[in-house]
Amino acid sequence: MESILNALVSGFVSGSLYAIMALGLTIIYGISRVFNFGHGIVAVLGGYLAWTFFTRASLPFVVSLLFMLPVMYLLGWLVYRYAIRGLMKKPNADFSTVLFMLGLGIMLENIILQIFGPRVKAVPELVTGSIMLGAIKIKNHELALMVIVLLGIIVLTQFFKRTRMGQAMRAVAQSIPGAGVVGINIERIFGYTFGLAFMVTGFSGALLASKYFMIPHIGWDWMVKGFVIVAFGGMGSIPGAVVGALVLGMAESFTTLALGAVWVWPVWFIMFLVLLLLRPQGLVGGRN
């Protein structure tokens, strides 16, 4: 019984980590239909930036997180403005943007490697200590991660629902010609979207690094997992990403408990296959 409860907690922890991995990806895809194959490296970059502010400028970690955000925003905007914007206008935009981000990812990964070296870096936990919930022990840091995921969803959904920019992003996501007709500057919105998504991704990288530690190539793992989660939950949907992440986190934790850690990927593949056959649009996705 206790091990089942523990597995449940583990599932929640993994689930919130996976949700963090998937958020930036789902935002960028949901609005611009660009599949960010540089996602993992952008996350890693966010982690390294926060780490730099934290260790070199001796800022408190939470403050260095905030300092990292505008840098990531700018990077996202620049990537859109000087590369993706042009690619999106050309035929075969789907795959050429994928490849561009892939190339950029490889380049960034190795630049990070040259600058920061190959040693594993750790970023501190947000809060220390742990609390007991009945018989189950949960680390405060892990609770904080779950709360951040929850807050993240609330903030993002409110942003998309209430603010003018957020509404415009949703409008662009749902109908580009429609957005043009009502006078939305689509390219500007895409620019904001990339900025926002890079910001969220960078932030998530810094959070993930507190659990996974940081090394330049680790981003690829995050990205592949992110893809699975986003597809599982429903492409481009924020609640979808979170639900997908939780389901996969639970699956991972109970598979490990019942069968062993090596069975996680095969179980995921089968779940994914079954889901796609029953609901090709993903768990939460509304339309295909």
Added chain:
Amino acid sequence: MQGKIGKGLMIVCVLSLFIPFAVFAGGQKDDVILIGAPMPLTGPYASDGEQMRMALELAVEEKNAAGGLLGKQLKLITGDVGALEPEKIKAVGERLAGQNVHVALTGYADSGVDARVFAQYAMPYIHADAMTEDALVARKQIADTGTSNLFQYCPAEVAYGEDASEYLFKVPAAMGWTPPNKNIAVVKVDYSYNILAADKFAELSAAKGYKIVVDETIQFGHVEFGPILSKIKDAGASFVTFWDLDPKDAANFMKQFYDAFIDEGIQALVYMQFTPVIPEFLDLAGEAAEGLLWSTTVNPVSDGVADYDKRWIAKFGSEPASSYSYGTRDGFDLWVAAVERAGTVDDFEAVIEELKKTDHRGLTGRIVFDPEDHTAYAGMDYIPTVWQQVWGGRHNKSFPKEFAGGYAYKLPPWVK
């Protein structure tokens, strides 16, 4: 369409033909001795590769400053084997051979493929992969041809398993603690270096009457250990052994183990193969590592270490950060010694004959090659497996006594 085919193929072929020639445009001068160094400089093992390269740079610089080898200057050519993909190791091997290097020297470039690749060439290949795979290749070559150009200047990984099954069960007594049972948990990563060692340990321990109650294989990058820890607790293992080369995985395991059991306590010791020697481990695991036992066969144990550290710091401005900072130097030194004894660097057979006779007292111990597989002997008289316990935020050599310096085991904080 026909036009396209012609043009396309023309371009492809012209390009294909020219690029390899461009690679070897520059010829080699006769008065330079080339050291080929296949090592992981990018990818997941880049952290070790960096130390190997630094060790060789320092060695080459010092040797050149002292007048070179046989009066000739040394030159280092590195080859990045990335994430140790067989394909890459092959390509690097072919390239180094094509550049006519006089020796291939590395800390490791493993996965078992490197030995097969370099066995095809005449020059000596000197490595510390610590892999049975490699030893088997050399053994076969020796059986077939009477000799081999492969030399592994450290014991193979199974030595860890043999040593741990020999010694681990004696630790409780040294701590004054009685384990509640003979149950063992094995958590190993899916990588031959770790798997073969862990399986050897499990096999030998089982023969001694110990019982493997958890046998979990994980992938590199495993993060959430909760369910595995539950299994360990439910099965009531009193010896928890962890075999995973990646310091991130090891640190995560240790942190989660500590968090899970520090309050209520668990009657168990934790042992790790090799990994804590990687300097990041202590940074990442922090106080959670207090009380951890671990062992490694590549240790800076000789008297020359302090002086070596000084020279290293003078050159690079940082301390040697891995056991490969030392091990790689031993590989270099024993090759230099063999060349000097042979009096030639070009006659590979002569150099290999001298390498076989190696009895080198290096930074990591006394290196003597087993004539059957050219792997360095393990043991107190040769390369010792040194046990350490993490305590007070640092590693304390605890066994064998010659290295222990009076350190006595302490009961890990979670044993209550």
Added chain:
Amino acid sequence: MKKLNLTRNTVILAVVLLLIVLYPLLGAKPYHLHLFILFFIWAMVASSWNLLNGISGINSLGNIGFMAIGGYGSAILAKTFGLSTLITIPLGGIIAMVLVTLFLGLPTLRLKGVYIALLTLIFADTLPTLLTQTRAVTGGAVGLHEIPPFFAGAGKIHNYYICLAAFLVMLYVIHRLIKSNTGLAFVALRDSENLATSLGVSRFRERLKVFAISALLSGLAGGFYVHSLGDISPTTLAIEPFLMGIAMMELGGIGTLFGPVLGAAIIVFGSEFLRLADVLRMTILGGLICVTILFFPGGLMQAFRKLGNLMDRRGKRKRGESVQAKVQSAD
């Protein structure tokens, strides 16, 4: 005028082929032979991958997995059962074809665009864990080593010719396939599914077909890979080979016959060449991919074609022919 072109190109083609055929005899170093073998194999992989992504517009990300299945299949059959590679390589290809058609071809029938990409990606990512589970036959993480060569005593030079022949045959097969009705159906489905289905093209059948063919060819390439290199391990399925495969297709020019071949040449030779740049190798490679995509979205094939047209145009001007005529007949 078109005829003139043909003969000129045929001559060049023949000369270049002759050069490649004679290359090992002209004192090539083993390292060069090794690179060429890799090039032949990767060109096969990229070309068969291109059938899915370029020709049929199905964005598969799993072809390295298809190749690994074929490679493992053939290696196990040859190593464990001692079968001749003449049998094992085709069998490996067939195993890849059957598994892929079953686990990917059928499920993806209902899927679109990016979902296919993801399912294939997850498929390829699942393979390493499955390999671990079947350690007894696949060698687990260690992989399979000392896989028998094509025939007893086969050396580099034999491998070179075998892979060259396989590469040429496969390229020819793909060329014929693209020109055939099946190929046209693939293209039709890619360009306008509605139109194609209204013309009586069966989406179901053609999709299964393209998955089967692509997997078969990738699997065969895997067979040639293992028997010429002698090793295969789950690292073959790691991120880098995967990135390289995609880069080959796109860098050369996706959807064209020679694009992937050109891409394979650039990546195989180029990344070896870039080894001189040591640790900056991957940085440069990534940058190269970005630049190609930004400035030559059709891949380098497009860049070369532009260059070729430009040169032709200048030649034409000298001969007083109209530029217009050439531009129109360029493709």
Added chain:
Amino acid sequence: MFEIKDLCSAYGDIQVLYNIDLHIDEGEVVALFGPNGHGKSTLLKAISAVHPARSGSILFKGQEIAKTPAHKIVELGIAYIPEERFLFPDMTVMENLNMGAYNLNARKSMAENLEFVFDVFPRLKERRGQLCSTLSGGEARMVAIARGLMCNASMLMVDEPSIGLSPSMKFAVFEAIEKVNREKNLTILIVEQEIEHALRMANRMYQIRKGRILFERKADEIDVKEIEKAYF
């Protein structure tokens, strides 16, 4: 107030519009007739810069707007209600209307416009919280028109507002457009297949054929037979 000179437009290599000249006075309702595929919608798309023209000039209130991007055109006061509707399916009716008032001018007079829109289409007021993907065809058409009205434009371009609607719905839609013209004094350019309906409110008409203006007639000179003939 609005004038097009020598406008040409093309999709790739296929030219669709040839040297279009057209003008509209303030408050006027102008109808555009012509067979399908002969460039009516392309003309509207060229004006609204959804698919910009290749050459020629478009003057709006004396300002040259042929090279102005789509979002600026809306801000200047030209609203385009496309035949395809282009609604935001996963947004509610209310949110769609809000997006209509996206430009800064419209934002200021949003409350007032909303009131007017709900007055014209009382049905939408009832459905304000409903997702657009769940609306019927007629309702969706209403949302499209209402969203166009929310732009606070001084000129409205309506493309085939009645297509695919039931007779009663058609009637309601045309009534609404007339009401807009009457009460807000909006200039309207309307493309419509239902000639009779359109002619009831149009002051003037243009006949387009094969991408060219065939003829222009004032309301009192219009001969329905002539128009019908131009279709074949």
